[in-house]
Amino acid sequence: MKPEKIRSIIEGLLYLTGEEGVLIEQINKVLPECTPQEIIHSVTRMKQEYEANESSGLMIADFPNGYRLTTKPFIAKYAERFAVIPKAAPLSQAALETVAIIAYKQPVSRIAIEEIRGVKSERALQTLVVKGLIKEVGRAEGSGRAILYGITPVFFDYFGLHDLSELPPLSEIMRDQNEQIDAYDLFYDQYKETIKDL
């Protein structure tokens, strides 16, 4: 099959599947005559073409083992003029901290999470479960048989990650003190937003 044809079929599938996206494996079932490598190669090129094409409002976003056709970030502004796009409310700070702990330490119990955060985390866990970002992955041994949590494929999708290796290693964050302080400043700026003269 000609590369042009392969590309056009993949593009068609990307359009049809929209926000659900399509897995390399599924593309392969539609195009059994291609190897996964050819498919990945074709999508990678298409991705670069979209990106380089100033007059295109589309791009290809990754998720684990698959791809999704989306609008480029700058389109968001115009899409919002078009319709009130439900702004998926970003996760709360509590939920972000909780899911970060789970991503690095899974499988992990609520108690272990609360020990690290120093506060109750039940609500944050509940939100994350409902959003499908985490799930019960087992039970701890011992008398309590506490629920252990792990992240789900939705986690990767939600944060636009391929796999956990794309997260900065925790140890590295440790090593570079200066960087850490910069990151901390980011948080401080957020605090300032809530500042009110008492």
Add this chain to the structure above:
Amino acid sequence: MKPEKIRSIIEGLLYLTGEEGVLIEQINKVLPECTPQEIIHSVTRMKQEYEANESSGLMIADFPNGYRLTTKPFIAKYAERFAVIPKAAPLSQAALETVAIIAYKQPVSRIAIEEIRGVKSERALQTLVVKGLIKEVGRAEGSGRAILYGITPVFFDYFGLHDLSELPPLSEIMRDQNEQIDAYDLFYDQYKETIKDL
């Protein structure tokens, strides 16, 4: 605004509106700085580009006063192959939405389902009936005598439920939604009206 930018924004809108399509007038509201002529000119060029581009699986179809991004006819064959791939979740989004509405709202007519979903649901209903997940449970009163649908024992079997009380309460499903909108959404009241009936 540069023609490239205009094109990219229109392309983004065409993609987001998918099968529904978008009216020139709607594009014009997003791009008030452009004349309808400029918009039509831009789409016409885009249309020619898509058509001439052998390696693209997409095309732009006209409808009165508007346009629709769709797949080229030859993609149908591959869409068919894609549709029959056993999915991790073998029910389509359309079927899942429909069966969820029936489970929560039964007995319910096709019209009522379509009002909630905002799209035609005949195919999804047909699929669900054939799969045995739903069945006709009666007729509505009144002139139309519309068919009313309800879920079947196969539904419970399929979703591993004993009875309907095991489904998460609607209020819980919507709480997450409401949390997302609360602060942001101007149309919150309307939204509540939409879901109140569910």
Add this chain to the structure above:
Amino acid sequence: MEYKVKIDAFEGPLDLLLHLIKKFEIDIYDIPVAEITDQYLDFIHHMQKLELNIASEYLLMAATLIAMKSRMLLPRPELSTGEENDTYEDPEQAREALMQQLIDYRKFKDAAATLKNNEQARLQLFAKPASDLTAYEHNDLKNMPLSGRATVGDMVRAFQRLLLRVKLEKPLNTKIDRQILPIGQQMTSVMQKLKTADHALSFKNICPYPDRTHLIVTFLALLELMKMNAIVCLQKDNFDDILINLGEGADHFEAGENSFNY
């Protein structure tokens, strides 16, 4: 000392401690227990004076800090040879533990910041809902494998996506509903279509846009055009498609964009 930060801004006592450490440029690897305790208590007292509810976690941390501080002021008891004193808690160890806890927490807080950036980027990307491919599916019971079937979770998520989508479309329709119905514009558009086609068109051809407002506006536009003799409507039999063609008055047709607004 001024307190301009509300306790709500903190995720808990550890977060508050990290804030104080940063604010007073304290070396996290060598925390002066007395100083941090005083600052922490000072903060908590201010919050209490303002009758703000302080979660129990904050008070627990206050108690821990006070205990640590007081123990550091006391001389270390002499251990009698051969006998470990189990009840004695080494304040140095407690300080180490707190330091470790703060460092660990800060790591995850930083990781959360990374995730937040990712989230922000991701929330900027929009995609259309998946196309309904049921038309291509074979409605075959055998096609419904027992393994890997949809879960209640799948159904609930599908339902939530539906609710979001309904919300996405609702305001759009509302916007169209609210605008003044541009019947004049629709009349012009119908005339243009008929002139371009140069033959009779069905109502479906003239208004295939499946939107109720649109149908109504188009219908009203047709009625106006009929009144002006700009078009004629033909129907062969009952329930046949109505065909619309240009009428005698077509050449005199002129409608301002804003006329006939209801």
